[in-house]
Amino acid sequence: MTGRRGQADLLTAALLVGVALTIGAAMVAYFTAATSTYREEISIANLLAYEASNTFINIVSYDSRSLNLWLVLKRLDGGSSNFFIAVDNSTSYLPCTQISYYNPRYDEDGVLCNSTDECPTSATVYLGPLSKVYVLWEGTLVDFLSYARASEYPTAEPMYVCSVANVCQLEDSTGLCGRVTLVRIALPKAVPAVRVYLVTLIGGSPYVFGVYEVLLQ
Amino acid sequence: MRRGLSSTVVMLVFLAILTSLVVPLLLQLQSSYVTRLLEGLPEAGVGAARLSAHAVTGELGGVANYSVSDGVVENLTIVVRNWSGREVPVEAVLAYVTCGGTSRLLALERSISLSPRSELWRFYTREVLSGFCPDMISVDAVYLLTSEGAVVPLNVVKPAVVALPPPTGGERREAGLARAVELIPLPVKPSDTVWSPLSLLGKYFTVATLDSASNPTRVDSSTPLMRGSWTLSRELSGVTIAVENQRVYNVWLGYDPLNSSRYNIMISARGISLRFGGTSEAPCGTSQYVRVLVYGFTSEDSRGILSLGGRWVKSPSNNVANYTFLDSQRRDTLYLRGRAERVLVYCRAPGSTTGYEPYVMLLATSPRSGAGVLFTTIDRTYGFYNSRNDYTAELLDSSLRPLALVYRALPISNKNYTAVSITLNYRFHDNEGSDALGTSVDLPVIFVGLVDEFGNVYSYRSYNFRELTRYEDTYPPVAQAQSSVVFIPLPPSDTGERTFYVFIAFQDPYFYSVNNVYLDDLDFTLLIESFTVILFT
Numbered sequence: 001m002t003g004r005r006g007q008a009d010l011l012t013a014a015l016l017v018g019v020a021l022t023i024g025a026a027m028v029a030y031f032t033a034a035t036s037t038y039r040e041e042i043s044i045a046n047l048l049a050y051e052a053s054n055t056f057i058n059i060v061s062y063d064s065r066s067l068n069l070w071l072v073l074k075r076l077d078g079g080s081s082n083f084f085i086a087v088d089n090s091t092s093y094l095p096c097t098q099i100s101y102y103n104p105r106y107d108e109d110g111v112l113c114n115s116t117d118e119c120p121t122s123a124t125v126y127l128g129p130l131s132k133v134y135v136l137w138e139g140t141l142v143d144f145l146s147y148a149r150a151s152e153y154p155t156a157e158p159m160y161v162c163s164v165a166n167v168c169q170l171e172d173s174t175g176l177c178g179r180v181t182l183v184r185i186a187l188p189k190a191v192p193a194v195r196v197y198l199v200t201l202i203g204g205s206p207y208v209f210g211v212y213e214v215l216l217q
Numbered sequence: 218m219r220r221g222l223s224s225t226v227v228m229l230v231f232l233a234i235l236t237s238l239v240v241p242l243l244l245q246l247q248s249s250y251v252t253r254l255l256e257g258l259p260e261a262g263v264g265a266a267r268l269s270a271h272a273v274t275g276e277l278g279g280v281a282n283y284s285v286s287d288g289v290v291e292n293l294t295i296v297v298r299n300w301s302g303r304e305v306p307v308e309a310v311l312a313y314v315t316c317g318g319t320s321r322l323l324a325l326e327r328s329i330s331l332s333p334r335s336e337l338w339r340f341y342t343r344e345v346l347s348g349f350c351p352d353m354i355s356v357d358a359v360y361l362l363t364s365e366g367a368v369v370p371l372n373v374v375k376p377a378v379v380a381l382p383p384p385t386g387g388e389r390r391e392a393g394l395a396r397a398v399e400l401i402p403l404p405v406k407p408s409d410t411v412w413s414p415l416s417l418l419g420k421y422f423t424v425a426t427l428d429s430a431s432n433p434t435r436v437d438s439s440t441p442l443m444r445g446s447w448t449l450s451r452e453l454s455g456v457t458i459a460v461e462n463q464r465v466y467n468v469w470l471g472y473d474p475l476n477s478s479r480y481n482i483m484i485s486a487r488g489i490s491l492r493f494g495g496t497s498e499a500p501c502g503t504s505q506y507v508r509v510l511v512y513g514f515t516s517e518d519s520r521g522i523l524s525l526g527g528r529w530v531k532s533p534s535n536n537v538a539n540y541t542f543l544d545s546q547r548r549d550t551l552y553l554r555g556r557a558e559r560v561l562v563y564c565r566a567p568g569s570t571t572g573y574e575p576y577v578m579l580l581a582t583s584p585r586s587g588a589g590v591l592f593t594t595i596d597r598t599y600g601f602y603n604s605r606n607d608y609t610a611e612l613l614d615s616s617l618r619p620l621a622l623v624y625r626a627l628p629i630s631n632k633n634y635t636a637v638s639i640t641l642n643y644r645f646h647d648n649e650g651s652d653a654l655g656t657s658v659d660l661p662v663i664f665v666g667l668v669d670e671f672g673n674v675y676s677y678r679s680y681n682f683r684e685l686t687r688y689e690d691t692y693p694p695v696a697q698a699q700s701s702v703v704f705i706p707l708p709p710s711d712t713g714e715r716t717f718y719v720f721i722a723f724q725d726p727y728f729y730s731v732n733n734v735y736l737d738d739l740d741f742t743l744l745i746e747s748f749t750v751i752l753f754t
Contacts, residue, residue: 013227020231024238031243056366061313061358064671065320065423065438070311074366104327110349112311112322180308180366 078176080168096162102182126161276301316350317419401748402587422622445614446568471580474588501564513558523553538646538694594740599648616724646696647741660726
């Protein structure tokens with residue numbers, strides 16, 4: 001009788017340990033997945049914060065006659081990676097053919113962008129809907145379409161993200177990049193304002209980390 | 218008792234395993250949240266322009282000063298001061314300049330360094346500046362772009378008085394407190410390309426168009442455009458040319474503004490045969506319409522410049538329409554032989570649009586005057602309200618976008634001047650025999666007025682067709698001299714300083730419409746002999 005009772009206790013103990021291990025394993029799996037998502041979001045947020053504090057943009061000039069807007073871009077961390085930007089002209093996003101950058105290596109006469117060599121057109125790195133572009137907003141990553149709606153930015157599809165080569169890559173310079181990259185935006189018509197969105201690519205998806213607005217009138 | 222004890226042990230083991238698994242996970246999750254909350258997420262909308270600490274605005278500054286001679290920037294001086302106590306690397310010194318009719322961004326200096334508490338002086342002569350662009354009219358803005366990304370605008374001192382060369386023909390009048398500046402006739406120098414009228418005009422004026430062909434509000438930087446197609450078939454320089462008794466429709470003849478013993482001639486014909494040197498050719502074939510533009514012509518024949526129907530022309534008529542509609546009644550043939558500095562042959566071609574080049578020629582109507590501007594859309598003959606004007610609809614030319622010329626070298630500020638008078642002398646001749654009755658609507662041909670520094674039209678006067686046609690006779694062709702004075706008061710200077718520029722624009726606004734078959738199909742000739750601004754202080 002005692003032997004049977006002992007067997008039953010052992011069985012109960014084994015069963016309870018099994019249940020505990022199963023619940024534990026499930027919890028481990030769930031929390032691992034949850035924390036890795038949060039960590040990923042945190043690392044994206046950190047990356048965007050880093051990019052935002054290390055990318056500098058400034059207006060040089062706007063010529064209302066030729067409708068050319070000149071800007072400077074610079075990485076403050078001394079990196080020479082390319083810049084990714086999107087530009088809106090208050091109603092829609094400009095295609096990358098409208099955006100070119102100055103390559104001083106091919107400028108022989110000192111006149112900026114009077115030949116195509118010294119002013120290559122930016123390359124399109126993303127062409128698609130605004131909903132597939134992300135932005136950090138109010139503490140969470142949201143799609144850019146919602147953000148643009150809330151901020152009264154243009155929502156006309158599609159969005160173009162253009163790659164502007166860093167001048168230090170064009171010049172084959174070594175060491176930290178201490179130079180600035182000149183960008184020319186050729187506006188198709190006179191507009192009241194232009195916004196430049198600073199973008200980075202994470203896992204192939206574009207993330208907006210900064211907006212620079214230039215009032216032209 | 219033992220049974221109860223063993224159950225408790227089992228429960229304790231179970232709870233120990235569960236707690237050891239779950240609690241660290243919960244703590245880790247909690248710490249992740251805390252980390253994230255403490256991060257202080259970047260506000261993406263604020264933008265990345267946070268380099269104010271790096272920007273050295275206030276410590277850097279300077280002045281750019283330039284002078285103008287003959288309508289071209291003579292020299293440019295730049296002084297840059299670095300007041301800071303550290304060395305400032307400069308990426309470039311950028312300058313926005315106006316070259317001809319377009320603006321350009323120049324890198325005057327690249328990759329230089331400014332020593333602490335120092336001044337950098339740079340002096341650019343006309344020769345150096347011509348390396349950037351040959352016809353620099355003005356320096357509009359100069360920026361210092363530091364390697365840190367700061368953009369420091371320099372104070373540009375513009376020439377206070379525009380030193381225009383004394384006009385070849387007229388004279389500058391100084392009457393009381395007024396000052397007169399003659400913009401047309403254009404002063405012409407031996408190095409100027411008279412055969413390229415738009416680029417020569419672009420040396421003094423910004424060549425542009427208007428935002429509206431009937432009621433302009435802005436000067437637009439688009440290229441002026443004609444409806445009607447010509448292609449440049451031949452362009453020869455320093456050539457002997459002969460036209461040996463060929464049927465032609467129209468000849469416009471004037472003095473070469475470079476040399477009054479030479480002549481500029483525009484010929485319109487069909488399938489004309491020309492002799493260049495020893496070879497005879499029909500540059501546009503035997504049936505195509507053609508425009509021949511001859512510059513700097515010297516006749517080899519002592520009897521005169523050219524012969525029309527056997528009658529020799531010894532000097533150009535000041536009635537610029539005097540040699541038009543040659544084929545209409547008398548069927549005069551053209552004979553000329555001599556040397557030309559430049560010959561351009563345009564052939565009528567399929568297509569829809571072209572520039573103003575085939576329609577415009579610079580010439581003088583008296584041996585002493587500078588270059589007037591001739592614009593003609595007439596190709597063949599005249600008609601009436603119930604017939605085709607230029608013989609065939611194929612030859613009907615009109616403007617898609619007017620040609621506007623803005624004189625940028627004379628900024629007129631309301632601080633210095635109270636009013637402006639613009640005087641215009643011109644000749645007009647059209648091929649609409651019914652004059653005003655040949656049109657269904659009255660449209661503007663010439664505009665004269667002021668634009669502000671942003672290109673907005675401040676005030677203008679338009680010259681409509683029905684006004685212009687009153688003072689001409691279609692046949693026999695007579696283009697009477699007409700003139701007008703446009704008085705424009707400037708806004709008082711206490712309402713804020715504003716700068717204005719004089720502009721003139723012209724166009725052929727009439728295009729054949731299907732609904733009124735023979736109305737509105739006119740073409741015309743316009744010669745702008747003089748365009749002068751009088752400034753009242």
